[in-house]
Amino acid sequence: MPGDSGHDITMVTCTAPVNIAVIKYWGKRDEDLILPINSSLSVTLHQDQLKSTTTVACSPRFKEDRIWLNGKEENINQPRLQSCLREIRRLVRKRHIDGNVSSSALSSHHKVHICSVNNFPTAAGLASSAAGYACLVYALARLLGAEGELSEVARQGSGSACRSMYGGFVQWRMGTQPDGTDSVAQQVEPESHWPELRVLILVVSAERKPVGSTAGMETSVGTSSLLKHRAESVVPQRMEEMVRAIQQKDFAAFGELTMKDSNQFHATCLDTYPPIFYLNDVSRRIISMVHRYNQHCGETRVAYTFDAGPNAVIYTLQQHVPEFVELLKYFFPTETNGEFLKGLPVSSVTLPEDLTKAIGMEPLPGGIGYIISTKVGNTALRVLNPVCVL
Amino acid sequence: MPGDSGHDITMVTCTAPVNIAVIKYWGKRDEDLILPINSSLSVTLHQDQLKSTTTVACSPRFKEDRIWLNGKEENINQPRLQSCLREIRRLVRKRHIDGNVSSSALSSHHKVHICSVNNFPTAAGLASSAAGYACLVYALARLLGAEGELSEVARQGSGSACRSMYGGFVQWRMGTQPDGTDSVAQQVEPESHWPELRVLILVVSAERKPVGSTAGMETSVGTSSLLKHRAESVVPQRMEEMVRAIQQKDFAAFGELTMKDSNQFHATCLDTYPPIFYLNDVSRRIISMVHRYNQHCGETRVAYTFDAGPNAVIYTLQQHVPEFVELLKYFFPTETNGEFLKGLPVSSVTLPEDLTKAIGMEPLPGGIGYIISTKVGNTALRVLNPVCVL
Structure with missing residues (x-):
């Protein structure tokens, strides 16, 4: 069982899609929270052709958070990665405090190792960060048992990542709150609405x-x-x-x-x-x-x-x-x-x-x-x- | 003397410079009068390197207005050429009516032949129409004895032509009048102001x-x-x-x-x-x-x-x-x-x-x-x- 032993590795693997905006996002009103100056709208692409795959592992043995992108270790201290880790852990703690979790749940203090790969060349210039951050946030949430508005967390990794949290046609409403709680993604229509x-x-x-x-x-x-x-x-x-x-x-x-x-x-x-x-x-x-x-x-x-x-x-x-x-x-x-x-x-x-x-x-x-x-x-x-x- | 005989050819040759805008003109609020949606400002270039040269000849023998550009006859009935000819002739008639002219002056009814050449290749994509229309209007005015706001006439040939009527630094004020009488060029500073x-x-x-x-x-x-x-x-x-x-x-x-x-x-x-x-x-x-x-x-x-x-x-x-x-x-x-x-x-x-x-x-x-x-x-x-x- 997760958390039973001090030496177990608990892990999950998720995938997330690329999205391509049809109303573009360009410009932030808040650089830290990644709040945009306008709303945007995108189409989520099928994962058979383009996807990010992320495995997140958690263990009491891990001494620090680490990340590998396409096989190469990257700096985990990038502010945006840190924002995502911090926000997910905050949601986990909130759930623990609310008592809405079994005692065997993973602790928000456990360190994580993250491995992320794309099935398309980064050099292709496609928005790999959107798929990557969406995938990371989702995988972390599944692993650690975080609940809440995940598109708000993904947005803090890469703005357009929040739109990769849904399939079909997705809008990112810019919101008006200074803390960004209403700057989230919403599905406009599912893929089945316009299959052609x-x-x-x-x-x-x-x-x-x-x-x-x-x-x-x-x-x-x-x-x-x-x-x-x-x-x-x-x-x-x-x-x-x-x-x-x-x-x-x-x-x-x-x-x-x-x-x-x-x-x-x-x-x-x-x-x-x-x-x-x-x-x-x-x-x-x-x-x-x-x-x-x-x-x-x-x-x-x-x-x-x-x-x-x-x-x-x-x-x-x-x-x-x-x-x-x-x-x-x-x-x-x-x-x-x-x-x-x-x-x-x-x-x-x-x-x-x-x-x-x-x-x-x-x-x-x-x-x-x-x-x-x-x-x-x-x-x-x-x-x-x-x-x-x- | 001009106008003495029914068979004389009276002619004048003028040159006009190219101008290059530093605040751009793009867009008209009146297509016929060529009134811009914004003011613009340009630098008049030296004629030693770039100029239009136009010879205008007038004779009672001429049966129709004609124009040659860089040696090739062009259609005189283009609306913009017609605007310039009409406006210059209007200024000539006005002067005649005002009695502000000698009896030997050329009639506004006489037909003109126009020859215009550039000393730079048209293919160079430089604003040859500005220099060309400025030159045409000036030459016609000199030949027929028209007086008045010539930049207003040149503007009706090609908007930016009005700025080629002056040397140095020239602004074209967009104006507010529906008839365009205040949409004219003005010198901001002469060339001597900034010779470097x-x-x-x-x-x-x-x-x-x-x-x-x-x-x-x-x-x-x-x-x-x-x-x-x-x-x-x-x-x-x-x-x-x-x-x-x-x-x-x-x-x-x-x-x-x-x-x-x-x-x-x-x-x-x-x-x-x-x-x-x-x-x-x-x-x-x-x-x-x-x-x-x-x-x-x-x-x-x-x-x-x-x-x-x-x-x-x-x-x-x-x-x-x-x-x-x-x-x-x-x-x-x-x-x-x-x-x-x-x-x-x-x-x-x-x-x-x-x-x-x-x-x-x-x-x-x-x-x-x-x-x-x-x-x-x-x-x-x-x-x-x-x-x-x-």
């Missing part, structure tokens, strides 16, 4: 590591007057419109708003001083291709969004995936022998000649390294191996 | 023609909420700060505001739907290099600004030109045998090794096609050949 939605991740090789999002946000908040305006006057209405578009499964509205919000986020980065650029010429070609494709189709069939890097995330509906992937292969032919399309299989189709002509771009070999084909995730956090004692 | 200021035009080859500014502005006004905020809430204060920086010859303030305003203009282009991109990867490298250079120097010595294209215009002070040009040669080595540096001569210097190391970028051969070295222009419009009769 598909996601393509276009991995574009960046020439160098861009400005990190923590530093970038801080500079943006300090220098961009457009960001302030966006947060106060643009996003509140967009959140309402986005929730409505999702509820009504109105892809045109969903896609246009997604693209506009991605562009506005990058606009505020450019309005930052010194300016921050995350999009490169390949990103711009993808943007251009999407608009020309939609124009040719006479409707918004495909939408792009870009986070703090040059990789594109494409949202579209199931029936349009084969043609659009074919188009990507045509205009960004692969230069390597590696697998160009990973994830969910996509059937081949023949491109109509008038379509490639309408796009009218020069193909750019190697512009896109590879594509990950995935969909909306139905569950957020999963216990891969339940709590066990070694 | 230097200008480098870095000609970056664009992969394709971007969205034209007229169409771009219209889409931006219609779709970008950030542009509206910029025009209403950001620019008024920036205009005051910029005038103060110029009056005090405070290069750091002038340069920072110039860079911020260029970035904000491009941010509003990105916030346009569909987004407009004028900067490319080379533009971004130049931006990056400027910030690293200033950071290394511990002060703002160099500032960039970009109009509706990838070319950079660099402002700096005379004493910093040689080192910065050397740096450009180092990080953007020329690929051709052509002249890399045109215009005002620049002496060679040896780059300190710690400087190139501090910039820390990979050199990009051919990124910059060539550089035009110039300075602020002391006079705006010049009569090259006075009115004469052939």
Whole structure:
């Protein structure tokens, strides 16, 4: 039994998904508590393609908290890791004090060892910290028996991590309380609400590591007057419109708003001083291709969004995936022998000649390294191996 | 004497300068009168390096108005050309009605032939329309004897043309009148006020023609909420700060505001739907290099600004030109045998090794096609050949 002996190792393994925002989070009103200057909304991706897996072990034998990321030990004293550990332990103590726990429960004083791995390259520039912190918080809570608003704890690890606590379509309400208790994630709709939605991740090789999002946000908040305006006057209405578009499964509205919000986020980065650029010429070609494709189709069939890097995330509906992937292969032919399309299989189709002509771009070999084909995730956090004692 | 015979050709040749905005004009509140949504401020460049030359001829023998641009006849019926011709003729008639003219003056009914050439390639993406319309309006006024607020007429050809009517530092006040009579250019300071200021035009080859500014502005006004905020809430204060920086010859303030305003203009282009991109990867490298250079120097010595294209215009002070040009040669080595540096001569210097190391970028051969070295222009419009009769 857990806690029975002074030499047992109790452990649990959980997984958590990546989420991709369609209304972007950029800028904090409180750096320590990670409280945002605006609400945001994201789509949780399926864990079959992208996930973080975290094992947390606890033992009276452990002398200190330690963490390994993708096999390499990292500094456990990072403030954000410490915030998560502290908050989880606080919830555990609260439960103990409330007497709402068996006497055999693990103590909040026990040290933990954390191992976290991603099934996707960190270099892909995907928001690995969101999945990672969501997973860590969930695993710690399962292991130590913490209860409460876990998205509030995950938020203190990495803001967008709170949105990885739920599946489907998730909003992070900015909240108004100074202590952040109302700055939490909520599911807008589950994945089953809109099963036709598909996601393509276009991995574009960046020439160098861009400005990190923590530093970038801080500079943006300090220098961009457009960001302030966006947060106060643009996003509140967009959140309402986005929730409505999702509820009504109105892809045109969903896609246009997604693209506009991605562009506005990058606009505020450019309005930052010194300016921050995350999009490169390949990103711009993808943007251009999407608009020309939609124009040719006479409707918004495909939408792009870009986070703090040059990789594109494409949202579209199931029936349009084969043609659009074919188009990507045509205009960004692969230069390597590696697998160009990973994830969910996509059937081949023949491109109509008038379509490639309408796009009218020069193909750019190697512009896109590879594509990950995935969909909306139905569950957020999963216990891969339940709590066990070694 | 002009007007004596029915077969005389009366002509005049004038030149006009290019101007480069440091507080950008983007967006009209009236498309026909070309009234802007915000005031703007520019530096008039010296005509030794960049100018438009326009010859206007008038004769009772001419059956219709005609125009040749760089040797090729163009359609005289373009609405903006027609606006300028109509407004100048209105001023001529007004003068005649007022009786403020000799009986031998040319009639406003006479048809004109216009020849306009630039001494710089149009492909360089410089604001040739500003110089061109300023020159046309001035030449027509000299030929036909029109008097009045010529910047108001030039504005109706191309908004920024009104700023090319003056030398030195020029503001275009947006005005408030619906008829545009107070939307005119004014000199803030003459060139002699700040003779140390230097200008480098870095000609970056664009992969394709971007969205034209007229169409771009219209889409931006219609779709970008950030542009509206910029025009209403950001620019008024920036205009005051910029005038103060110029009056005090405070290069750091002038340069920072110039860079911020260029970035904000491009941010509003990105916030346009569909987004407009004028900067490319080379533009971004130049931006990056400027910030690293200033950071290394511990002060703002160099500032960039970009109009509706990838070319950079660099402002700096005379004493910093040689080192910065050397740096450009180092990080953007020329690929051709052509002249890399045109215009005002620049002496060679040896780059300190710690400087190139501090910039820390990979050199990009051919990124910059060539550089035009110039300075602020002391006079705006010049009569090259006075009115004469052939």
